[in-house]
Amino acid sequence: MAERQSASDEQIAQEAGSSAPGDDPVPPNGHAPEGGPAPGSDAEQAAAGAAPGEAAPVNGAVDRTADRTVVDGAAGEVTVAAAGPSTWFQTSEQPTQAMQARNAAGPAGPPPSLPGASRPGALFEPAAEHPTEVMPAVASAVPTAVGVVNPPPPVGGDGDGDAGSGGRRPLIVVAAVVGLLALLYVVDVVLSLGAVPRGVTVAGVAVGGMEYAAAERELRSEIEPRTTRPVPVTVGQVMSEIDPRTAGLRIDWDATLERAGSQPLNPVTRVTSFFSAREVGVVTFSDDVALVGALEQLAPVVDRAPVEGSVAFEGTTATAVDPVPGQQLDVRAAADVLSREWANGLTVALPLTELPPITTPEDVQTAIQKVAAPAVSGPVTILGEKDTSAAVEPATIAAALTFTAEPGKGLVPGLNPEVVEEAVRPKLASTETPGRDATISFATGAPVIVPSQDGRGIDYPATLKDMLQVITGTGPREITAVYAEQPAELTTDELKGLGITGLISEFTTGGFKPDSGINIKRAAEQVNGTIVEPGETFSLNAATLPRNAANGYVEAGVIDDGAPSRGVGGGTSQVATTLYNAAYFAGMVDVEHKEHSFYISRYPAGREATVVAGAIDLRFRNDNPTGVLIQTTWTPSSITVRMYGTKRYEVTSTPGPRTNPTQPQTVTIPKGKPCSPSQGGPGFTITDTRTLREVSSGQTRTETRTVRYNPSPIVVCEQ
Incomplete structure (x- = not known):
């Protein structure tokens, strides 16, 4: 076995040395010459001293890995592709051309290689650096070397250099780009320290890139004058103005500058700041009570109750009255919007809520x-x-x-x-x-x-x-x-037993319109003749509801959410005010009553009342030991309420001064919209003190009530 292997080596060396340039290369199909066993066949392996299915050794061991087979020995080494069921090794009757093996006597150098290798350390060296001499075909029964045919195409590279460099080059480029971007990011952050970030605007004033001190000067110069000017607002189609000082609005400069000067660390934000602006807005101190109060002044003109559908008659012909949605100022949302945008120098649109019918x-x-x-x-x-x-x-x-x-x-x-x-x-x-x-x-x-x-x-x-x-x-x-x-x-007997002996109070009001007068007359009719027995509580709503068309009421002027409007039963509040004052001076106990939201000049300030079905009532209790008879008298210009019983108290009223005045706002109604012009009136706070002196004992007691009226707006109707 050893001799056969040596003879084969010598033959390979001789044939390699006798090969000349221009000899035919190894056939691409890798077939063995005619008459000889196919490379890798059992016959060849047996001749080489190897077991069937095992590669023949060359002067040493056979190194098998997943990728290659290396045959080494005293005469040199040959590196070949791994054998497998692929087309790398073919069996054929054609002659086999063997590769040159470098023997021990030859010059030192890299291992033999084939054309097409693309990187050092790969299976084969590049052909350009280490040309391979091609052995002539040998017709022999003994295989001279292991042939390699059709190596797989190189992966990556261009055939001239390292095959792995093509895979590493993109990674190197990406790493370089990332490193450069990181360096630029750090430089940008360091250079912007102490300055307002790029693209920042505060209430529309651009301060991006400024030093903090310069930014503060710029903001105060541009924004501070706005804090004393009326803020134009729109609510739907209604235009008005709000005094920021009256509304309790002022700027928190420290917090505003802190918000504006906060450097973003997000790289995306910093990059986009080169191409866009970022509004941060002012930070506002607000007095919630004053702000809500200022906004509520808009409600009388802005708010509109939904109009329900109905049927009207023109003579005896029925016509449709389609429903109309209402609207209401969303006071809480409006307060948030105004607090955020009041210093922008622009008209602020306040939100409305639609009220569906x-x-x-x-x-x-x-x-x-x-x-x-x-x-x-x-x-x-x-x-x-x-x-x-x-x-x-x-x-x-x-x-x-x-x-x-x-x-x-x-x-x-x-x-x-x-x-x-x-x-x-x-x-x-x-x-x-x-x-x-x-x-x-x-x-x-x-x-x-x-x-x-x-x-x-x-x-x-x-x-x-x-x-x-x-x-x-x-x-x-x-x-x-x-x-x-x-x-x-x-x-007759019931009346005698109530102890009603004479007049104990009387009060008269007037100044109402004809349509309201119809409702005032109807409510007065329902109250007239009522007897309030000892310990009993009288309720105006209980005596007059339902105040609808079926019960004799018509549409007239009402105050709806502080706004002049129209509704069936309008004018009933005049009966409430007249009745409240008669009960006030009769010494009745005030159980429940509520004043109008703004002052109505035909009523005594701080001593008047309104009613709303299901929401606001006028109630008083008779704590006297005798009954009280209520008598009403209506004329087209006045309503009088008298109370009869047994007089228990002498009652007087002492009004206080009007304090805390608040000026009305101007509201403009667009042309074509329903509008009733008004000069408006200031809001104020007033107290009323009732003094009751008991007739029988002379003892006195006082009751004081404080009432705050909102200003009624100045309404301008566009022509």
């Missing part, structure tokens, strides 16, 4: 088709006793028909029985015997009890209870009058 246009059409149109399609006849009757004409039905918006129900129809009663009573009066409550007459100066009297007549609520179904149905349009006994509500 309950009803829809579809609800209105349904009400017309199913209720209004059938209701006025003809008259309704009421049949009374003694062969009497009275016709309710379509025009009267149209006047009596009402619609109320209710959540989930749309427009709910109703009927004002008083309109119908007023129309038919004269025609049916001959069938009735009127009754009368016991009263007190002061015609002669001394109180005289007028006895009560029972009666019999038409019970109109019972008679008209089903009229709505009659006028909207398909049956006969007739109603039979219901008669009933009508006993006096206050009998």
Whole structure:
């Protein structure tokens, strides 16, 4: 075995030495010459002294790795690609050309290599540096060397240099770029220390890149004058101004400069600062009470309640009144916006909240088709006793028909029985015997009890209870009058037992408009004759609700959220104020009342009241041992409330001075919008002291109440 291997080495060396340049290269298919065993075959391995399937050794051991096989020995070494099931080693009947092996006697140098190697330490050296002489084909039964055929293409590189340099070069470039950017970032941070960051603006004033002292001077120069000028604001289409000093707004300069001068460490922020501006805004000190108070002055003009859909009549023709959304100043959100933007030198848009109506246009059409149109399609006849009757004409039905918006129900129809009663009573009066409550007459100066009297007549609520179904149905349009006994509500004996002996208080107000006067008269009628027994509490809402069209009320002027508006029942607050003052001077106990949000000149300052259904009531309690009778007297220009009982207190009122004045703001309403111009009025604070001296003992006590009125805005209507 050893001799055969030596002979093979000598043969390889001789043939390598006899090869000349220009000899044919190793066939690319790596086939062995005809007549010889295929390289790597079992026959060749057996001839070489190796077991079948094992590479023949060359003067030494065979080094097998995952990538290569190295055959080394005394004569030299050959590095070849690893054998495997690939096309690197082929078996064929063609001759095999062996590579030159460097023997021990030759000059020292790098191991043999093949063309195509691309990097030192790779499987083969570059052909340009170490050309390989090609051995001639040898026809022999003994393999002369292990052949390498079709090495895989080099990965990376260009064939001239190190194959690994192509993979490392991008990493080196990336590392260099990152390092350069890091260096630039550090230099930028260091150079910007002590200066305001690039691109920073404060309330629109550019201070980026300035030294802190210069930035402060610039900000104070530009912004400080704005702190004393009115701030223009818009709320929807309404324009106004707010005095920042009155609103309690001022700048926290230290905090503003600290916020502006904070250097960002985020690299992205620093890069984008070259191309963009960053607004940081001022830091504001604010007095929440003053700020909210200033904004609430806008509410009377800005706020608008939603208008519900309804049905109106032009004669006896039903027409649609579509709903309209309302709006309301969002005071809390507006305070936040104003605190943030008031010093920017621009007009500040304050947020509004839309108030959706309950009803829809579809609800209105349904009400017309199913209720209004059938209701006025003809008259309704009421049949009374003694062969009497009275016709309710379509025009009267149209006047009596009402619609109320209710959540989930749309427009709910109703009927004002008083309109119908007023129309038919004269025609049916001959069938009735009127009754009368016991009263007190002061015609002669001394109180005289007028006895009560029972009666019999038409019970109109019972008679008209089903009229709505009659006028909207398909049956006969007739109603039979219901008669009933009508006993006096206050009998003579009851009146005598209450200890009502004379007048204990009286108060009168006036100055109302005709439409309000209708509602004032209706509320006065409902209160008139009420007796408040000892220990009982009177409620104006309980006596007059519901204040709607079905109960005899009409649309008139109201104060809605401090703003002039219109609503059914407007004017009832005048009854509340008149009644409150009568109870005040009668010595009644004030249980609940609330003043208007701004002062109304026809009422005594600090001694007036308003009412809102379901929200604000007027209530007082009779703590006297005797009853109190309330009498109301209405005229087209005044309302008077008198209270009768047994006088217990002498009452006086002492108003205090008007303090803490606040000036009104000017609000401009755009052309085409509903507008009522107003000169406005200042707000103020006032106290009222009630002194009660008990008649029987002479003891006195005082009660003081403090009232704060908001200024009413100056309203300008654009022409």
